[in-house]
Amino acid sequence: MVFFFSEGFAFVNFCKIYDCDIVIESGLRFGGSTRMFLNFLNNNIIIHTNDLNQQFPEDIKNTVNSIKNEYNDRNWNFYPGDGEKIVIDLIKKYENTDKKIGILLDGPKYSLALKIQDECLKFKNVKFVAIHDMGEGPYNLPKNIGKKNIFKPINKLRENNNFIFSTDSLWYRNEYANRVDNEIHKNSMTKVWKKFKKKYPIGCGLVFCQNPNNNIKFTKEKKNLYYK
Numbered sequence: 657m658v659f660f661f662s663e664g665f666a667f668v669n670f671c672k673i674y675d676c677d678i679v680i681e682s683g684l685r686f687g688g689s690t691r692m693f694l695n696f697l698n699n700n701i702i703i704h705t706n707d708l709n710q711q712f713p714e715d716i717k718n719t720v721n722s723i724k725n726e727y728n729d730r731n732w733n734f735y736p737g738d739g740e741k742i743v744i745d746l747i748k749k750y751e752n753t754d755k756k757i758g759i760l761l762d763g764p765k766y767s768l769a770l771k772i773q774d775e776c777l778k779f780k781n782v783k784f785v786a787i788h789d790m791g792e793g794p795y796n797l798p799k800n801i802g803k804k805n806i807f808k809p810i811n812k813l814r815e816n817n818n819f820i821f822s823t824d825s826l827w828y829r830n831e832y833a834n835r836v837d838n839e840i841h842k843n844s845m846t847k848v849w850k851k852f853k854k855k856y857p858i859g860c861g862l863v864f865c866q867n868p869n870n871n872i873k874f875t876k877e878k879k880n881l882y883y884k
């Protein structure tokens with residue numbers, strides 16, 4: 657599902673808090689998140705993007721070509737293949753360095769994303785893992801009521817002590833997210849954005865899990881986790 661500006665804003669700020677040198681993301685499709693990171697992160701941060709490249713090969717090809725054209729001075733690399741393996745292989749490249757890594761999982765999703773998140777946080781270089789589509793927003797829509805399977809991974813996530821923040825949280829929506837989304841969307845209302853903003857007015861939720869071994873640690877507080 658579409659990555660909202662308020663979600664990109666939160667991700668970029670987490671990278672700043674942890675002074676990340678490297679971003680690894682899984683799930684490219686139209687490159688919304690990738691472009692946000694390329695636009696709003698410092699030029700010296702290396703961005704590695706992975707996609708399975710099976711469901712939407714034409715979209716992926718077009719996106720890779722256009723990003724390479726638009727950001728030809730940036731250290732951006734694309735890796736086709738299964739995120740479950742590629743993300744971990746990429747982290748291992750930095751295992752014996754002091755590089756700090758932030759991760760976005762936006763495909764695969766749900767239980768598989770939670771499993772990859774667990775694996776990622778075993779590496780001390782990984783400061784945080786953000787997982788998309790884990791907010792409550794879209795799942796409380798009438799068409800999704802009763803689809804209990806969707807809530808299983810979300811409920812499992814809530815038991816995870818590393819889970820510290822969701823872009824669903826009401827204070828974040830009121831103080832930042834609504835403003836960020838309304839202002840930026842207003843100026844970039846393409847057909848795709850219009851469709852998704854109508855379908856998921858507050859986005860699909862980006863959640864953050866911290867490495868328990870971080871020097872900077874957040875405590876888990878209810879107000880940071882829920883749309884209430």
Ligand SMILES: C[S@@+](CC[C@H](N)C(=O)[O-])C[C@H]1O[C@@H](n2cnc3c(N)ncnc32)[C@H](O)[C@@H]1O
Pocket residue numbers: 657658659682683684685686687688689690706707708709710711712737738739740762763764765
């Ligand atoms: C919702 S899209 C990503 C959207 C993108 N982050 C954006 O902001 O535009 C999900 C992507 O995840 C990819 N995907 C699905 N399963 C995957 C896997 N196991 N490994 C890597 N990518 C996967 C799909 O091919 C699809 O392109």
